[in-house]
Amino acid sequence: xxxxxxxxxxxxxxxxxxxxxxxxxxxxxxxxxxxxxxxxxxxxxxxxxxxxxxxxxxxxxxxxxxxxxxxxxxxxxxxxxxxxxxxxxxxxxxxxxxxxxxxxxxxxxxxxxxxxxxxxxxxxxxxxxxxxxxxxxxxxxxxxxxxxxxxxxxxxxxxxxxxxxxxx
Numbered sequence: 001x002x003x004x005x006x007x008x009x010x011x012x013x014x015x016x017x018x019x020x021x022x023x024x025x026x027x028x029x030x031x032x033x034x035x036x037x038x039x040x041x042x043x044x045x046x047x048x049x050x051x052x053x054x055x056x057x058x059x060x061x062x063x064x065x066x067x068x069x070x071x072x073x074x075x076x077x078x079x080x081x082x083x084x085x086x087x088x089x090x091x092x093x094x095x096x097x098x099x100x101x102x103x104x105x106x107x108x109x110x111x112x113x114x115x116x117x118x119x120x121x122x123x124x125x126x127x128x129x130x131x132x133x134x135x136x137x138x139x140x141x142x143x144x145x146x147x148x149x150x151x152x153x154x155x156x157x158x159x160x161x162x163x164x165x166x167x168x
Contacts, residue, residue: 008159010036011098015085018150024117026143028151029085031103032159033060033094062102062155063090064148069108070121082108082121102159106148111140 006014008030016030070082080086090103107119111126120126126135 008032010034018147018154020150023115026109026117026147028107029105033099033101035099060102063093065090065105109143109147111138113143117143
């Protein structure tokens with residue numbers, strides 16, 4: 001996965017940050033299909049937008065993958081770091097591989113929305129990423145859900161060009 005600040009492009013998996021989380025350590029990988037082209041608002045789309053109708057430049061399904069808890073490994077060779085960039089189930093969902101869909105790998109976040117918000121590799125909603133510490137009463141999935149909604153909205157607006165809020 002590319003470092004932060006690399007522009008999304010067809011056939012590339014890049015590090016993206018959902019709006020409202022720029023101040024934190026939260027991020028998610030974003031992959032655009034090999035045949036993806038940047039949506040352009042045509043005259044017809046602009047007219048439909050003014051009438052409140054949905055406008056679609058290119059319609060791609062969006063696969064949302066959450067990474068499992070980590071660190072985990074077993075005697076069968078299964079492993080999970082818990083980090084979103086290590087997720088890989090979405091990669092082979094189409095033929096040919098890497099085409100026909102947008103793929104985002106969502107993080108599970110710590111329970112605080114602040115500059116301290118970070119990817120939690122152990123369990124989402126905990127105030128810590130340390131697997132040895134219990135969440136206790138501090139469990140809060142709110143930041144993960146808030147991030148998911150912001151990332152989906154960003155993905156649809158920038159890469160699918162749906163202008164009505166019908167995607168969640």
